[in-house]
Structure formats: C-alpha cells, structure tokens
Amino acid sequence: xxxxxxxxSDFKSDLKPIWCPGCxxxxxxxxxxxxxxxxxxxxxxxxxxxxxxxSSRIPGYTTAYGFNxxxxxxxxxxxxxxxxNPDLLVVVAGGDGDGFSIGxxxxxxxxxxxxxxxxxxxxxxxxxxxxxxxxxxxLKGLETVTSPLGSLEDPINPLLYVLAYGAGFxxxxxxxxxxxxxxxxxxxxxxxxxxxxxxQSPCVTFGEEEQQLRxxxxxxxxLAKLHHDPSNPLAALDLARAYGRELYTGVFYRNPAxxxxxxxxxxxxxxxxxxxxxxxxxxxxxxxxxxRGKR
Amino acid sequence: MTHADSAxxxxxxxxxxKDALDLAVLIEEEAxxxxxxxxxxxxxxxxxxxxxxFTRMVRVEELHRAALVEKREKLFGRQKPAVGRELLFExxxxxxxxxxxxxxxxxALSTALQSERKAYRFFSSALEHVQHRDVKTLFTELCAEELxxxxxVQGELARLPEPGPLEAxxxxxxxxxx
Ligand SMILES: Cc1ncc(C[n+]2csc(CCOP(=O)(O)OP(=O)(O)O)c2C)c(N)n1
Ligand code: SF4
Ligand SMILES: [Mg+2]
Numbered sequence: 001x002x003x004x005x006x007x008x009s010d011f012k013s014d015l016k017p018i019w020c021p022g023c024x025x026x027x028x029x030x031x032x033x034x035x036x037x038x039x040x041x042x043x044x045x046x047x048x049x050x051x052x053x054x055s056s057r058i059p060g061y062t063t064a065y066g067f068n069x070x071x072x073x074x075x076x077x078x079x080x081x082x083x084x085n086p087d088l089l090v091v092v093a094g095g096d097g098d099g100f101s102i103g104x105x106x107x108x109x110x111x112x113x114x115x116x117x118x119x120x121x122x123x124x125x126x127x128x129x130x131x132x133x134x135x136x137x138x139l140k141g142l143e144t145v146t147s148p149l150g151s152l153e154d155p156i157n158p159l160l161y162v163l164a165y166g167a168g169f170x171x172x173x174x175x176x177x178x179x180x181x182x183x184x185x186x187x188x189x190x191x192x193x194x195x196x197x198x199x200q201s202p203c204v205t206f207g208e209e210e211q212q213l214r215x216x217x218x219x220x221x222x223l224a225k226l227h228h229d230p231s232n233p234l235a236a237l238d239l240a241r242a243y244g245r246e247l248y249t250g251v252f253y254r255n256p257a258x259x260x261x262x263x264x265x266x267x268x269x270x271x272x273x274x275x276x277x278x279x280x281x282x283x284x285x286x287x288x289x290x291x292r293g294k295r
Numbered sequence: 296m297t298h299a300d301s302a303x304x305x306x307x308x309x310x311x312x313k314d315a316l317d318l319a320v321l322i323e324e325e326a327x328x329x330x331x332x333x334x335x336x337x338x339x340x341x342x343x344x345x346x347x348x349f350t351r352m353v354r355v356e357e358l359h360r361a362a363l364v365e366k367r368e369k370l371f372g373r374q375k376p377a378v379g380r381e382l383l384f385e386x387x388x389x390x391x392x393x394x395x396x397x398x399x400x401x402x403a404l405s406t407a408l409q410s411e412r413k414a415y416r417f418f419s420s421a422l423e424h425v426q427h428r429d430v431k432t433l434f435t436e437l438c439a440e441e442l443x444x445x446x447x448v449q450g451e452l453a454r455l456p457e458p459g460p461l462e463a464x465x466x467x468x469x470x471x472x473x
Pocket of ligand 3: 053095096097122123124125126127128135
C-alpha cells in the first residue's frame with residue numbers, strides 16, 4: 001500500500017461488524033472507507049475515537065488506530081489525542097445518545113475550542129445497543145421501553161446545537177445517498193477545524209418505519225438542489241430548525257475563512273515559548289547567575 | 296437508481312470499450328463482495344438459509360466477473376485500467392438495508408431479484424448516453440444478460456413453496472443489539 005494510491009479496502013480491518021443485518025451503520029462504514037481513501041492519509045496516520053454504543057464500534061472495523069473509550073467521553077479523549085500528536089488525523093464517531101445525552105456537555109467545548117477533528121454522529125434517534133430506549137433525538141410521542149405511553153419531550157436538535165456554538169463545518173448525510181455521504185465525510189475531514197456530520201443512520205431493529213432508508217429516499221432534500229449558500233450562517237440556522245421534520249442533506253454551513261484551529265495555535269505558542277526558554281545545559285548557570293542559588 | 300445515481304463520477308458519453316469492460320468487471324466484483332459480506336452477516340445471526348443463498352450468489356457474480364475479465368484480456372491484454380471501484384456505488388450489489396437477521400430464503404431471493412433489476416436499469420439508462428458503438432453493443436449484451444438473470448431468479452422464486460400463514464419473521468426475536 002503506497003500513499004497516493006490508497007483504496008477503500010486498505011481501511012477495512014479483518015474484524016467483521018456484528019451489527020444487526022440491515023443496520024444503517026454498515027453504509028456509514030463503507031462511505032467512511034471511501035472518504036478515507038479519497039483523503040489519502042495512510043491508516044497509521046489516522047486515529048478513530050469513539051464512545052459506547054452500536055455505532056461506537058467503528059474504530060475496530062478500520063485499520064487505523066482506534067480507541068473505543070467510555071460512554072459519552074469520545075470528544076475529550078479525542079482532543080487529548082490530537083493535542084498529544086497533532087499530526088494525527090483524528091475522527092470521532094458515536095451515537096446520538098453518546099454525543100447528546102451523556103456526552104452532551106462536551107460538545108459545546110469541543111466546538112468552541114475548535115481542534116482539527118471530525119465528529120461523525122450516527123443519529124438513529126434511539127439507544128440501539130441497550131435495546132431501544134428513548135434517546136435525546138427521539139421524536140416527541142415515540143413509544144419505547146422507557147416511554148411506553150409515548151415520549152413527552154421534544155428532541156435535541158444536533159444541527160442547531162453545533163451551529164449555535166459556532167462550528168465551522170456542519171453537514172447532514174444518510175446512507176440513502178451513498179455517494180453524497182462519502183463526499184460529505186471527505187469534505188468534513190478536509191475542513192481545517194472542528195467539523196460535524198449528523199448522519200441519519202437507521203436502526204432497523206428498534207427504529208421507526210419513517211426513519212428507515214426507504215423513507216429517507218422518499219423525503220431527502222439535498223441542500224445543493226435548494227441552492228443553499230453554505231457560507232451563510234443565518235440561512236444554515238434557519239434550515240437546521242427543520243431537523244425532525246425535513247431531511248436536508250449536504251453542507252449547512254462551511255466557514256469560508258476558517259480560523260487557525262486550537263492545535264495549530266498551541267503549536268505556535270509552544271514554538272514562541274521555546275524561543276524564550278533556557279537550554280537545559282545552561283539551566284544551572286542561569287540559576288546561579290540570577291543569584292537564586294545563594295542561601 | 297439509474298447510472299447517474301450509482302456512478303455519478305462517470306462520463307458515459309466519453310466511455311471507451313476498455314473502460315466500459317473494466318467498469319462491468321468492477322460492478323460484478325462489487326456485487327460479489329457485497330453478497331459475501333451479507334452471507335457472513337447472516338451466518339453470524341444463525342440464519343443459514345439466507346446465508347446459503349447469498350453464498351451461491353457470490354459464486355454466480357464471480358463467474359460473471361471472470362467471464363468479463365477474460366473478454367477484457369483478450370481485447371486489451373494487461374493494460375492498466377483507468378477506472379476504479381471508487382466510481383461505483385451499489386450498481387448490482389444489494390444495499391445493506393436490503394437484509395434482516397431473520398429474513399427468509401424467499402426474501403433473500405427477492406433481494407437478489409431487486410439487485411438484478413437495479414443493474415438492468417443501470418445499463419439501460421446508461422445506454423441512452425454512451426456514444427461509442429462497441430460500448431453500445433457491450434451494454435446491450437449486458438442488459439440482455441441482466442434480463443436473463445431476472446428471469447432465472449423469478450423462476451427460482453416461483454419454485455419455492457408458498458409461504459405459510461406464519462413466516463419465520465413473524466415469530467422471531469429481535470436480533471441481539473451489537
Ligand atoms: C456510563 C455509562 N452509562 C450507561 C451505559 C449504557 N449504555 C451503553 S450504550 C448506551 C446508549 C447507546 O446509544 P447511542 O449512543 O445512541 O448509540 P447506538 O447504540 O444507538 O449506536 C448506553 C446508555 C454505559 N455503557 N456507560
Ligand atoms: S440495534 Fe440498531 S443500531 Fe444497533 S446494530 Fe442493531 S440495527 Fe444497528
Ligand atoms: Mg443511537
């Protein structure tokens with residue numbers, strides 16, 4: 001395998017996914033392999049960080065470095081990984097529960113800190129792994145084992161959430177449009193800063209009929225066809241409000257002038273500080289010359 | 296799904312015979328690999344009947360692929376292909392969504408039938424755009440082959456016993472979430 005000639009299969013590990021046959025996450029994984037091949041960074045330069053959930057199994061299915069961490073903590077760990085080794089391409093993957101329930105508090109900080117990470121949320125509007133409980137993105141009225149009479153709460157809107165905190169790249173995809181999803185993931189990875197893709201990835205075992213691929217195909221509306229200008233943040237916010245009603249796919253917002261990401265700023269500061277620092281060999285002399293060595 | 300949906304990056308008007316043959320090989324390869332994946336998924340969930348049928352489809356797609364490779368090599372030897380798998384999205388390969396852990400053999404056959412129909416639609420819609428005469432001939436042949444496959448699968452479906460009042464899917468448990 002040589003750089004510049006990577007194929008999707010180079011990113012596929014020997015571990016066979018054990019998701020339920022038909023799960024939307026299979027399509028996401030396939031699109032991810034394609035996007036990584038297109039980006040062209042070899043597996044040893046990539047790290048996948050996830051939380052816990054069906055969707056969080058993704059790191060194991062790739063040949064890149066991977067860490068299937070703890071529930072809701074993928075983002076803080078991914079930020080640590082990126083800061084420790086800024087040369088790594090870091091992709092964070094997980095579910096709607098992982099990202100917007102238990103891990104919801106971390107999202108705002110990851111967005112405002114703006115490290116160069118890509119966050120892929122497989123939003124199936126349910127807790128899949130634990131057998132179909134209500135999730136933060138479940139629609140009002142949904143009947144589940146934890147809401148037998150129907151949920152009384154409105155869902156979180158993941159698109160508005162990240163847009164409101166100022167994310168520079170926000171998109172939505174579905175396995176109902178595989179070429180579109182692969183292209184969006186690639187674009188998100190290439191964006192220099194925090195990028196977010198909400199992927200409507202159906203849970204075929206506990207999900208609702210109207211959230212399955214057949215329904216997606218019937219109702220998806222590519223933003224490009226609506227002539228949406230992704231550099232317009234207000235238009236993006238307006239469209240994002242339709243989450244749960246409309247299935248818009250494509251880029252809601254892409255900052256046309258991305259600021260330096262946090263990891264790059266940290267590197268700059270480290271470089272500046274190291275210019276001021278005293279070389280180790282001269283530490284003792286400097287200390288004595290300062291008179292600090294006198295009793 | 297037409298050629299424009301599953302191969303949006305290909306300019307069919309400019310397609311040469313060599314590229315068209317390579318594309319056809321890749322389409323069969325994609326279908327073969329997908330059936331292999333689906334068979335493995337179903338075996339993992341102890342659905343032997345559907346897995347057995349998909350494993351048969353692996354062999355069928357491989358046979359088609361090998362026949363096309365032979366044709367390609369006769370005409371163009373070992374010249375490097377100019378098209379790659381990244382240009383194709385589930386032309387003849389069933390979509391992941393087309394299977395379920397508890398699907399019956401009949402449903403597995405229907406999945407294959409839909410995929411053959413999908414491939415037929417791909418080649419017939421692409422035919423409206425291809426310019427080169429020999430590519431037109433190839434795609435017309437491939438359309439005819441897909442129609443033949445459709446008839447074969449339909450024949451097999453007709454030979455299966457009629458479903459009873461209760462299908463396996465009516466009484467099976469949800470698969471264990473993974
Ligand atoms: C600290 C902690 N709390 C709860 C759980 C149980 N748990 C595991 S996965 C999960 C939710 C999974 O839902 P989601 O993140 O949407 O992923 P999906 O399975 O739907 O892909 C929960 C509550 C846990 N593993 N750890
Ligand atoms: S429970 Fe749902 S999300 Fe989990 S593997 Fe099965 S279909 Fe996928
Ligand atoms: Mg979920």
